Amino acid sequence: MKETQYWRRKSEQCLKHSKNSFEYRQLMIEALRKQINFAAYCCTLTDAHTLFSVGAVTEHSIEAIHHKIMELEYATEDINKYEFLVCSGQYLGRLSDSTSQSLRYREVLAPHGFSDEIRAALTYQGQCYGFLTLFKKAENEQPLFQDKDLALIKILMPVMGEALKEFHHYIIEERIPAIEGEQxxxxxxxxxxxxxxxxxxxxxxxxxxxxxxxxxxxxxxxxxxxxxxxxxxxxxxxxxxxxxxxxxxxxxxxxxxxxxxxxxxxxxxxxxxxSPKEMLNFLITAYNLTPREKEVVFEIIKGIPTKEIAYNLHISTYTVQDHLKMIFQKVNVSNRNELVWKIFSRFQLD
Missing domain, CATH: 3.30.450.20 (PAS domain)
Structure with missing residues (x-):
């Protein structure tokens, strides 16, 4: 079994050769396949707050049944649901460890020849940025995942979680071409x-x-x-x-x-x-602003001067200035105008 440092180096290599998170995840899965025998996979980048997928790399055989898996994920109680793995702090689960039969296994996986499943929440610093799911086929010599497979995935989880955090919080300068006035x-x-x-x-x-x-x-x-x-x-x-x-x-x-x-x-x-409002909330999270820094930003966008911000937030002007320095550092700007432009104004339609 490869140790943590090996996978950190492997992750760095994959990052260097990846233009986006899809290429990174694909390369990491190819590296993982050399260590674990699995028949299919799905690796999802998630929104850390809603745990919704924002894009997945998926084996063709899983692509055909993914919609049904998602339907059962939200509509029924089952084993190792993604949200449960995150909220419980368990983060990792093997389907064959359960003493009761999974509805997902009975209605979707088994009819398509799958015999076992590993689910892993790719977390970093307490936040989940992706899910990795591996599948075994019944016809395989070893139709169930082994303890050593779980141990390897456990090492890999925070490594990939850290990389996916950077992809999800990457600040995109481009704007989607929009047809003005049309929804x-x-x-x-x-x-x-x-x-x-x-x-x-x-x-x-x-x-x-x-x-x-x-x-x-x-x-x-x-x-x-x-x-x-x-x-x-x-x-x-x-x-x-x-x-x-x-x-x-x-x-x-x-x-x-x-x-x-x-x-x-x-x-x-x-x-x-x-929209500008939607992007403001998204970027406040992406730049890792604290609740107090968020309040200061909202005041700045309204054009409120420093003394009035201090009065409104019941803090000193020196504290406001300290918050501004930290905000400017995190967002990589040098003044208020640049800050407002970078996190709000530039998303307004011309």
Whole structure:
């Protein structure tokens, strides 16, 4: 078994040869395949707050059943659900360790010839930035994952988590080409078949598919995840997500549940370039600003002078100046105007 330092060096090598997180994850999986025998995989980059997928590298055999896996993930109780692994602090789970049979195994994996599964939350500093899932085939000489496989994955988790954090928080300077005044709209049925869409939505859907190297009939993972969650949650009729795409820009996805006159479920999906307000909240997290620094930033965007910020926040002007120095350092700007431009103004439509 390779030790932590080996995988740190391997991760650094993969980063150097990767233009984006997809290439990085693919290279790491290829390196992992030399150490662990598995038949298929899915490696997802996630939003650390919602745990929604913002793009996945997926084996072809899993691509065909991914939507069903996502549906069960949100709609039913099961073993080693991603959210449970993160919230419980367990982070790693092997399907064959459970004494009760998994619904996911019975309804999806077993019918497609899979015999075991490892799920790992790729965490760094307490935040989850991705999920790695490996699958075994029943026809394999060893149809179940071994303890040594779990031990290796446990070493790999924080290494990949740190790398994926940098990809997710990479600040993209480009903006998604937008059709001014038009909202991108897609109507799906509950099986995620497109019923109708407008031109802008089709253009942005093409960008998401290209981002994941999907065909023109496949549904991108962020849409699969957010729609599955929406359909599963009968008490929440909408949800939203930002998808960062390196060298392209930021796409926002909003969903809302609808019912036809025959009481059939449909999903209205609104897909657009991220708004200034959406990007402000996203970048505050990406730049790792503290709650107090966030309050100072909101005051600055309103054009509030230092003395008034101090009064509003019940702190001294010297403390405000200290916060500003740290904010400027984190965002890599030298004054207020540059700060407002970098995290807010530049996302406004011309």
């Amino acid at each position: 991108g709209i897609i109507i799906f049925d509950k099986e995620l078949r497109i019923l109708s869409s407008n031109t802008k939505a089709s253009e942005l859907l093409f960008i998401l598919r290209k981002h994941e190297s999907l065909s023109d009939i496949q549904v991108p993972k962020p849409i699969q995840a957010i729609c599955a969650k929406l359909l599963a949650d009968k008490y929440k009729s909408s949800s939203s997500l930002i998808v960062p795409i390196k060298d392209t820009g930021y796409i926002t996805i909003h969903t809302s549940l609808m019912l036809t006159s025959q009481l059939e479920q449909q999903i209205a999906l609104f897909i657009n370039e991220a």
